[in-house]
Amino acid sequence: MTAGVGLTVLLLILPSVTYALTSSFSVDYRQNCFLKDGEPFRYISGSIHYSRIPRVYWKDRLLKMYMAGLNAIQTYVPWNFHEPVPGQYDFSGDRDLEHFLQLCQDIGLLVIMRPGPYICAEWDMGGLPAWLLKKKDIVLRSSDPDYLTAVDKWMGKLLPIIKRYLYQNGGPIITVQVENEYGSYFACDFNYMRHLSQLFRAHLGDEVVLFTTDGAGVGYLKCGSLQGLYATVDFGPGSNVTAAFEAQRHAEPRGPLVNSEFYAGWLDHWGGKHSVVPTAAIVKSLNEILGMGANVNLYMFIGGTNFGYWNGANSPYGPQPTSYDYDAPLTEAGDLTDKYFAIREVIKMYKDIPEGMLPPSTPKFAYGQVQMKKLKTVTESLDVLSLSGPVKTLYPPTFTEMNQAFGFMLYQTVLPVNCLKPTPLSSPLNGVHDRAYISIDGISAGILERNKALTMNITGKAGSRVDILVENMGRINYGREINDFKGLVFNLTLGADVLVNWTVYSLSIDEAVREGLLSASSSSVSISASTSLTTTPPPALSPPTFYAGSFHIPDGIPDLPQDTYIQFPNWRKGQVWINGFNLGRYWPSRGPQVTLFVPAHLLSTSVQNNITVLELEAAPCSSGSCVVEFTDTPVINATVKTTGQHTRRLFEKQDLL
Numbered sequence: 001m002t003a004g005v006g007l008t009v010l011l012l013i014l015p016s017v018t019y020a021l022t023s024s025f026s027v028d029y030r031q032n033c034f035l036k037d038g039e040p041f042r043y044i045s046g047s048i049h050y051s052r053i054p055r056v057y058w059k060d061r062l063l064k065m066y067m068a069g070l071n072a073i074q075t076y077v078p079w080n081f082h083e084p085v086p087g088q089y090d091f092s093g094d095r096d097l098e099h100f101l102q103l104c105q106d107i108g109l110l111v112i113m114r115p116g117p118y119i120c121a122e123w124d125m126g127g128l129p130a131w132l133l134k135k136k137d138i139v140l141r142s143s144d145p146d147y148l149t150a151v152d153k154w155m156g157k158l159l160p161i162i163k164r165y166l167y168q169n170g171g172p173i174i175t176v177q178v179e180n181e182y183g184s185y186f187a188c189d190f191n192y193m194r195h196l197s198q199l200f201r202a203h204l205g206d207e208v209v210l211f212t213t214d215g216a217g218v219g220y221l222k223c224g225s226l227q228g229l230y231a232t233v234d235f236g237p238g239s240n241v242t243a244a245f246e247a248q249r250h251a252e253p254r255g256p257l258v259n260s261e262f263y264a265g266w267l268d269h270w271g272g273k274h275s276v277v278p279t280a281a282i283v284k285s286l287n288e289i290l291g292m293g294a295n296v297n298l299y300m301f302i303g304g305t306n307f308g309y310w311n312g313a314n315s316p317y318g319p320q321p322t323s324y325d326y327d328a329p330l331t332e333a334g335d336l337t338d339k340y341f342a343i344r345e346v347i348k349m350y351k352d353i354p355e356g357m358l359p360p361s362t363p364k365f366a367y368g369q370v371q372m373k374k375l376k377t378v379t380e381s382l383d384v385l386s387l388s389g390p391v392k393t394l395y396p397p398t399f400t401e402m403n404q405a406f407g408f409m410l411y412q413t414v415l416p417v418n419c420l421k422p423t424p425l426s427s428p429l430n431g432v433h434d435r436a437y438i439s440i441d442g443i444s445a446g447i448l449e450r451n452k453a454l455t456m457n458i459t460g461k462a463g464s465r466v467d468i469l470v471e472n473m474g475r476i477n478y479g480r481e482i483n484d485f486k487g488l489v490f491n492l493t494l495g496a497d498v499l500v501n502w503t504v505y506s507l508s509i510d511e512a513v514r515e516g517l518l519s520a521s522s523s524s525v526s527i528s529a530s531t532s533l534t535t536t537p538p539p540a541l542s543p544p545t546f547y548a549g550s551f552h553i554p555d556g557i558p559d560l561p562q563d564t565y566i567q568f569p570n571w572r573k574g575q576v577w578i579n580g581f582n583l584g585r586y587w588p589s590r591g592p593q594v595t596l597f598v599p600a601h602l603l604s605t606s607v608q609n610n611i612t613v614l615e616l617e618a619a620p621c622s623s624g625s626c627v628v629e630f631t632d633t634p635v636i637n638a639t640v641k642t643t644g645q646h647t648r649r650l651f652e653k654q655d656l657l
């Protein structure tokens with residue numbers, strides 16, 4: 001009792017504590033603005049996804065955002081990044097959300113938090129963990145009880161962390177978004193949104209401003225907004241700003257105007273053109289938005305990288321590349337662009353810009369060519385890739401059924417009959433998710449690809465071994481097809497018959513690379529038919545094969561290691577690891593991305609650096625020079641082969657029907 005009274009007295013006499021008690025952030029429906037500590041407040045924010053930037057660079061990127069004149073940042077929390085296996089949580093290293101939030105606060109940036117559970121974000125499955133698909137007919141983003149049970153459990157872990165960083169609790173978080181563009185999703189399940197709203201309130205309290213974001217059209221807001229959640233909109237440059245905010249006013253007759261995603265750039269797809277959004281258009285619309293006194297978040301302010309297997313895809317199936325540069329004001333590598341300075345000039349017309357020096361772009365170094373050496377094929381490496389051994393099944397299982405989320409799985413069977421004449425091997429129901437590399441008795445026979453190549457001809461004798469390596473190229477992150485199962489999700493047929501009796505290997509390639517288990521082929525003589533014709537046609541396909549190389553960073557050059565970019569001259573498609581870190585996918589034969597960003601912290605100056613490559617189609621090693629090359633200049637805009645199918649046009653949200 002006495003202690004309690006003492007504390008109250010203390011609180012009254014210590015001004016700093018009293019100030020902390022009055023920290024508040026709310027919506028002012030009378031003055032049509034936010035109130036921060038009781039004063040009218042407008043945010044000018046930018047999106048940065050900590051999951052796409054190495055932890056060592058968080059501070060640099062945030063500082064550059066602060067110096068642009070932003071007073072807030074917006075970030076997503078990808079659920080699948082933090083809960084890879086049900087009940088196992090990872091908030092360490094590059095996943096250390098609290099460290100990121102603390103940096104924001106230290107630098108002086110407020111935070112607009114978007115914890116999902118669904119986030120879209122061009123991120124695998126829109127951030128939802130693939131293990132949710134264990135229940136085959138689960139209706140994601142709805143009040144499906146199994147989905148809600150998993151959401152409740154995850155949010156029970158995440159929201160208490162967020163609560164500690166709320167503005168009114170002394171942290172940087174001013175607002176928290178519930179779900180993400182829910183009005184664009186077919187389910188339109190108000191019970192789900194109500195459930196989330198109550199869940200967020202229960203964990204975060206009554207005071208915090210909860211909000212929703214939807215496309216700037218009354219149609220989107222219909223299913224996306226809910227009583228008690230402040231409705232905001234998103235739209236890109238070139239939109240009619242007045243009309244867009246009228247849509248928001250339809251849902252929120254009073255309160256601050258908010259564009260939660262003002263597109264400062266746009267996304268790419270493999271086989272599509274690199275998106276470029278002209279600075280002039282951004283400057284014009286941004287000026288209009290700020291001139292109306294509206295709040296704005298620039299999406300993305302820095303895009304970063306889809307390292308490893310984290311990219312998503314749009315439908316009809318079109319996966320996004322490794323770079324998430326987004327043509328944003330800060331490049332993938334955090335470099336300052338003309339767009340950055342132009343945006344800064346606009347912001348300067350509306351608020352003070354911090355004084356002082358801008359952190360410079362990080363220097364890049366061209367380490368040059370590295371000789372690569374052929375190791376074993378995937379099939380020859382099964383002893384180190386699949387420690388638990390294969391599973392035998394009549395019909396092919398999916399990744400989920402094999403408890404594998406990402407990467408590659410190997411499906412083996414034998415030809416049941418002689419195929420002396422070319423015989424169609426087909427996926428009649430388009431069930432190769434997403435790309436299958438097929439060989440017969442160790443000789444490459446061709447590729448099947450989702451939506452693009454559903455049949456091919458093979459020949460071989462009865463009993464010949466059929467190896468089918470299936471690549472998961474990233475799960476759909478937007479629309480009604482986010483239940484995106486991977487592997488052979490329907491039967492394959494040979495002629496008129498369903499192929500049966502499979503031997504299926506779940507593959508731990510990342511572990512094998514990290515632990516250095518991959519080795520050179522014992523039959524080291526390469527018998528790739530290199531008939532050295534003078535005209536060099538693209539090399540024929542070979543079975544998916546590992547390659548390795550190493551390089552030293554020279555002594556005596558100061559400030560090394562530096563950032564760099566890796567490119568693959570005459571290589572076709574695959575995955576690359578640097579010192580065991582899964583950098584991502586390369587696919588220069590399709591483009592538009594040609595080089596991959598290699599942040600400096602992955603490199604060592606004291607010991608040799610190790611590169612591992614899994615080439616899926618054909619390496620240049622039997623005919624040309626077997627090298628990869630480190631350069632100081634990124635190339636992400638070279639569309640070599642367009643796939644024709646266009647997915648998600650500029651600033652357009654499709655999929656409403």
Ligand SMILES: *[C@@H]1O[C@H](CO)[C@@H](O)[C@H](O)[C@H]1NC(C)=O
Binds near residue numbers: 241
């Ligand atoms: C923009 O929208 C407003 C409100 O709907 C309309 O009055 C105006 O004519 C539009 N401007 C243009 C350039 O289309």
Ligand SMILES: *[C@@H]1O[C@H](CO)[C@@H](O)[C@H](O)[C@H]1NC(C)=O
Binds near residue numbers: 422455456457
């Ligand atoms: C398979 O072979 C048949 C007959 O030789 C041919 O008509 C067909 O176009 C071939 N299909 C493919 C996908 O190559």
Ligand SMILES: *[C@@H]1O[C@H](CO)[C@@H](O)[C@H](O)[C@H]1NC(C)=O
Binds near residue numbers: 396
């Ligand atoms: C494969 O075909 C069999 C026999 O027609 C069928 O029972 C099974 O459901 C099919 N499996 C898939 C994944 O399509």
Ligand SMILES: *[C@@H]1O[C@H](CO)[C@@H](O)[C@H](O)[C@H]1NC(C)=O
Binds near residue numbers: 416500501
């Ligand atoms: C598949 O395996 C079963 C059991 O081993 C066998 O009876 C059957 O003949 C096999 N089917 C084919 C097409 O090889």
Ligand SMILES: *[C@@H]1O[C@H](CO)[C@@H](O)[C@H](O)[C@H]1NC(C)=O
Binds near residue numbers: 516579608610
């Ligand atoms: C590269 O591999 C060599 C040999 O296995 C090892 O000694 C070295 O530490 C590795 N380099 C790095 C940076 O991990």
Ligand SMILES: *[C@@H]1O[C@H](CO)[C@@H](O)[C@H](O)[C@H]1NC(C)=O
Binds near residue numbers: 637
């Ligand atoms: C790619 O971008 C570079 C640098 O901005 C530019 O010089 C080049 O013309 C672009 N190439 C294509 C094919 O657009």
